[in-house]
Every structure is written in structure tokens, then in C-alpha cells.
Amino acid sequence: MTDTSMTGFAGADEQPLLDVADLRTTFHTAVGPLVAVDGVDWSLRPGARLGVVGESGSGKSVMSRSIMRLLPKSRVTSTGSVLFDGIDMMSLGRRELLDMWGPQLAMVFQDPLGSLNPVMKIGKQVGEGLRVHRDLSARAARAAALDLLEEVGIPEPHRRIDEYPHQLSGGMRQRIVIAIALACSPRLLIADEPTTALDVTVQAQILDLLETQRAERDMSLVLITHDLGVVAGRTDEVIVMYAGRIVERAPTATLFGNMRMPYTEALFRSIPKVTDDSHARLEIIGGQPPRMTDLPTGCKFAPRCKYAQELCVAEEPALIEAPAAADSNDGGARRRGTWRDDDLDDDDNDGGAPAGAHLYRCFYPVGTPEAAEAFERNVASGRVSEAGVVIRAS
């Protein structure tokens, strides 16, 4: 196995399925511009699984909608490049987009009821895409829909095919939404919090379903969630977003084994775990997610970060690459705005993504002596409690 096949990102040698570069989406709101996605770069190999994690409002949905070109028509601008299999999504017209949605890219949304038509029978909704894209007859589409319902694990598909969405449970509705998304065998499926509205057992079923379908169809999957637990076992690579930016990006095992970004660490620590004793004190991220129309200068996480120093407030850290795990701690990271910044490239991966690279955006990365010192200083000055909670934003 090569590096590339283990991770979601395309290497220099392979044509990525999706290549997002410097994507920036701005809403023009009454109180000024709101940059919901701010210069995001990543790419995805065919068949790979990418997790996107962040608190609500961090720009996950806007990013995926920008890629799909599903943003509202007015008061929003989206710049940068999104290449899907070499096709520039940003330049496509409505017609061409309609041809892309379904057979090329498809999306599953958080709220299953909201994405189904309440007055159309399930079979018809599932078969609709096939009729449009494959020119199937009504009969053939129905047969295909029946197969799809079976595939996504709907019990008694013959009966369900003639039912309406409100007659199904939340879990079954989400299966229908997935069936619709899978109908034209898309090459990329973006699932935006597909299980946030569901309970644990149904969540496990839906995630399993997504995984089996992905493997069977050799589809790529972008799994968006605010729960690190969801991406842990089910993705090859994870992007952590904060305030519209990528703040950490790494192969899943590396991220969980060796997280660098204080935000990722804080997010991880705030999850209650079944393995903890009952009444174990949870570590919290103090404060609120930033107001997107009024972002702090410097590191956007600084007001809530237990390591933050003066430097963090003054200057925004760039996305840099961590030294490979083998030769770690050799004096820090190479500066690397994005892997497309040719002027910064000084070695191997010229022009391509560093396969399996670990990128983060922080001056005092977790686990380094600098971070430990910074934390000590903050505790000494009373800005942060012993438990690591920010008491007053500097």
C-alpha cells in the first residue's frame, strides 16, 4: 500500500477526483460581509473518505454547498476553484450543473424530512433522478427504485415504495434520502451531518450503510459532522474547521494519535466518553464560537485557547506542515501556506498534495514544550484555570 491509498488526499501521481483550491464564500449581510469559508484547500482521491469536523457555524455546510454550487443566488459570492474530475464547477451553468448533480456528485442533508417532497410517493422520488439522467421509463425507474430501497435496507420495500415520507421513521427517511442520492451512482457523495438528527442506534446503522455503499460503488465520501467520534473509525483523512478556515488536516489515525491544534484537542476532550467514570468532569471549551461578522485579528481561536500568547493575538498563524512523525521535534514545522504555494515548496511534493501530510495552524502546537510553557504562563497570569478553561479572554 502506498501512502496515497491510505489517505484521502490525492498525491502528485494521481488525478484527484475533487480539487478545491482557495475556496472563499462571502455572504453580504446587513452588518457587513461574512466570510463563511475563507480560503480552503483540499483534494480527494477517487474512492477516498474525508471527514470534516467543526462546531456549528464553522462553515462546514457552506463549504459543501459552495462545492455543489447550491448556494443562494443573491447576496453571496464564492471564489476560488473547484475542479471535479478536471471540470471547473465554478464555471458551469444551471443546465450543466443539473447534469452533474446525481451522476457525478450528490448530497445528503441533515434534516431528512426537509429534503423529501411530502406529497410525492417514495418510489417516485427515488426513481425521479433515474428517469431524468438515464432516460428510464416509469416502469424501469420503479423497478430500479425498488432495488435501491432494498439496498439501503428498507424493510418491506414493496409496501414502502407507495408510501409517503411522513409514514416513515426518522431513520428510514434518512435511508430514503440516501437512496435518492445513490440512485444515479454518484462518484462523490457529500453527507452533511447525516445523523445529527438521529439517535445512536440509527446513527450507527446509517453510517454503516454509507460505508458499505461507498465501498460497493467505489464512491468518494465527504462526511461532515460536529462529532469527532463519528469520523474516527470511518474516514481516511480529517479536516478540522474553525471560523471558516481549515485549522488542522491529517490522516485520521495521525489526527487522533498526535493532534497538534489546540482547538482539535479541546473538541476531543469535551466529548463525554463511555469509558470515563460517571460524573467525570468534562473539559470544556470556554467562551463562544466567534461571531463571524466580527472575527478577532490574529488566531481566530485565541480568545478560547488555553495556550494563547501575545503573538497569537497579533498575527494569524499560517497552515503549516508538521514534521513527519518519525523525525518529529526537529525544531518545528516547515512553513506551508497551502500545498499549492509553489514559492514555499522546497522539496519533494512540488505541485501536488503532500500525501498524508499533517497540517495545522498554530504557533504553540499541542504536545510541544512551547505549548506547555505557554499554558504555564497563562495559568500563572490567571487567564486560564488549572483545568485549562479560559477565564478571561486576554
Place this chain on the structure above:
Amino acid sequence: MAGSGNAHLRSDALLRAQDLVVEFPAAGGRKVYAVSGVSLDLMEGETLGLVGESGCGKSTTGRAILQLPSPTSGSVQVAGQELTELDPDAMREVRPRLQMIYQDPISSLNPRRRVRDIIAEPLFIALENVTRRTAMATWQERIGGLLQTLLERLAIPMRIVGLAASVAFALWILSEAVEERAAEPWLGWTEVPAAIIGFPALAIALAVAAVGLVLGLTWVLLALMLPFSLMSRQFGEVSAPVGIAGVVVTTGASGFMLWRTWSSFGGWAKWVNSGGLGLLTAVLVVWLAASIANPERAGASGVATTLSAMVVLQVFYVAGLDAGVKLIVLVVSIVVDTLLLRWVLRRYRANRNAARERAEPRVREVLEYVGINPDDAMDRRPWEFSGGQAQRLSIARALVSVPQVIICDEPVSSLDVSVQAQILNLLEDLKNLMGLTLVFIAHDLAVVKNVSDRVAVMYLGKLCEVSEPDAMFDEPAHPYTEMLLAAIPQPDPEAELGSGRIDGELPSPMDPPSGCRFRTRCPHAAQRCADEEPEMREIAPGRFVACHTPLIGETAPERVEIASAGRGAS
């Protein structure tokens, strides 16, 4: 439990709910067996976690404890007092001692009111209702409750019909006016405008009439019951003279509207319009009266809306009069309404300010408990807060009346992980500070384990297992508990996924399986499980399980991969 039995109940509990049964009527004369014999108890200062899949009856159990609505059968005792036998008045006295926190914080707080008023509200309910119990009050409360449910159920259809009716009505009046001016036969070519306006109006009106016929009967019923019961809802108990006066005023006003509209329309329009307007008038009069009498609950915008709606009604009414009279009536009524509005608002403000002043110290205190700065927050409205802050506000609201028991229904399920952690820690702190007694409902086992002193696992209206959390999570005793545990996503890429396969969905609560309700998905199900319902029993100290072959102890079956569980469940 997935059987029944009370072996797990303790003797000196603060809250004791025994054999709760809640059934809802469903279409086709069938029944939803939402809760079927659940028994729970709660020691003072204890947190009881209630877990289970969506639709298993957790919320229904929580609400049954609070008598919202009362359970179909079973008993609920709080500090020895039986709640299911209390009449509505006595229940209202008890209510402030039992509070509830809901899943969706923002929508459970009234968006139009300020934080200070929202938080103070339970205080007023607590102060206001120390009243005599009479048969009449009970009767009023019952009809009021029924009406409230009816109105809630009909809210959306009524709104749609109402909207359509008013559009049709306006168009109708317009077209009549045009027609009048033309004073020529309908559909002469000069009357094109009238036809243009008239036809859509007719079409809409016909559609409305169809729905109107169905709703007509309901309207008549509602109109008859309305004055008394709405008033009792709004005022608490209504004394006979006040009640009769209210009925006279309301019936008079709606009767008048009825008569006016009745005489100005022909055919079906008579029925629809007079029924609708009559009812509307009755509602408006009662609401207006209620907002004058009980300004803490009404809110200034409520008063203003009511008054402006009355003005509109008057305009409609005036439309039927002669031109000269029309003008006079219109001017007089506008003057009267304006004066009335000023008077109402002034009274409202005075009352409100006095009430606010009384409540302020307590409101500040609870806001500080939940970590919200009172100076910043008091005068803002709920939607100006983030989800996590709004959940803090609902907690403050629940705390303000010093409740004995708080039922938290999925208080963190709609929150982000980071905010969720803050709220969980807050509840823990408040518990230590004030000795709160909580029922904590959630579907996330890790969350439940974190907050609970005792955990009850629920499946399809029955309890499966009741136990102390650490033991339960180390070694689940009920097959369903094991399945739930396997479903939790672990924030660890190394964790094995395969073992967590969950098959099947919750069976329909209208047609629950015989014997053990979990048997259609249980990997250990045997013939006995279909024939005989397992009883709750203590299989180890402090561990209560309702299963024929629990997973711990000498009878434990060999562990079976959850994945092999019956697929047949639908």
C-alpha cells in the same frame, strides 16, 4: 421490561412513579402503547438517567410524571403526595415544584418576551394560583384543556382556512363594490374588472366553503364552549358572576357579528363568514379581557394585536352600513379603540413593572447560577442567544421556583459537543450547590453515564435494566443495553466498528411484540421470550434486569455477535 415489575423501587424515594401506562388513540380505532407499565423512583438529590431509542417513550414517561397529560393509569407520588388524583387546581399548586427542560432551547422560550419576564414566569404561576377548589373550576379547567388540545390540533388548518377566508372575503367585498358601481348585469364586458376579481374570489371561496363545511360544526362547538373555558384558562378560576358577565359580553359580541354577517351574505357564504367572524370575535374579546386582567401573561404585543384585529373586524362590519353612518361609526370606533389601547397599555405597563420589580432579585440570582450575566441578558430576547446560552436560560427558568424535581428531556441533544460539555458541567455544579433532583432523558449513553447516579434503560414503552451507571457500562446485563452500548461512536480510530452492527428498527408501538418486547431484535431470543414477559428482578446487588437470560450471572448465555440479531424486525 422489556418486561414489568417493581423490584427496583426503593422505600424512601422523593418521587415514585409506579406502573405508568400511557396510551394514545390512533387512527382506525387502534392504540399507541407509548408507555406500558414503567416504574421509576428517585431519591432526593439523585439524578436518574433515562435512555433508549427515539420513540421508545422516554419523553412520554417524563411528561406523564408531570401529568402533562396524566398517565392512562398508574401512580405518581412526590414526597408522598399522589399527583394522579389531584384536581387541576391542586395540581397547579404542585406544578412549580416540578419543572421541565426541553430539547430545543430556543423554541421552548417565548421569542417575543424578554429574558427577565421569561425567567420570572414560573414565579407568577406559583403566586397566583392559591385558590379555592370548586366543582366549577374543575369543570372549566377540563373543558379549557380539551379546547386547548383542539385548538392546538386545529391551529394549522384553521390558520390556512382563516387566511384563505380573509383573502376570499376581501376579494369578495372588492368585487361587490366594483359590481355595485357598474350596476349592470354580471359579466357585461364593462364589468371585466369585476369578473377578474370576482372569479378567483369565487374559486377560493368555494374551496374555503368545502373546508368550511367540515370545520363548521367544530366552529359551532367551539363558539359555544369558548367564552367560559378560555376565560378559566386565562384567569384561573372564574367566579360565577364574572363568568356569566363574560359569557354575556362574549356571546353578545360574537352574536352581533354573527347577525351582521349573516344578514349581509347569502347561501353558503352566510355560514362560513358568520361562523368564522363570530368565533373570531369571541376569541378576540376573551383575549382582550384576559390581557387586561392578567398582563403578566399576555404581553404588550398580544394586546396590540388583539386590538388591531378588533379594528379590522369593525371595518368589516362597517362595510355593510350606509355611507353616512359608515363614516360616523368608523371615526367613533377608531377614537374609542385608541383610547382603549392607551388605557390597556398603561395598565399593562404598570402591572408589568410592579411584577418585574418583585421578581427581579430572584431572576438575577438564578441567572448568575447558570453563568449568565444578568445585566447583559435581562432585557434581551431568546433568539439573541446561542443554543447553549438559551439552554442555560431554560435551566434558569426551571430553577427559579425552587423545584423539587426537574425533568430534563434531551437537554443537550441539539447542542454541539463543546456546548454540551458546558451544560453537563453546569448541571453537575447546580446539583452539588442546590441538591437538585433530576430525571435526565437522553439517547446518548455516554452523556447519561456522565450525569447519572442511576440509569434506567427503556425499550418500546418498557424498562429493560435499572442500575448504577459504572457497573452497567462495564458489564451490561440486558441484551438491549449491550446493543445500545455497541452503537456509540468511539472517538478512537482504532476502535472496532464491526461488533457494533445494529439491525432492525423499533417495532411499532401500536403492535408491540408479545412476551419480551425486545425479542424481535434480541440475539438471545428464545421461545420463552415470546411466551412470557420477563419480570424486573435483582440479579446482582443494585442491578435490576428484566430479561429471562441476563448477560451476567450464572445463567448468562454465551455472548453472541450483535450483528447476528434477527433481521426480520420492521
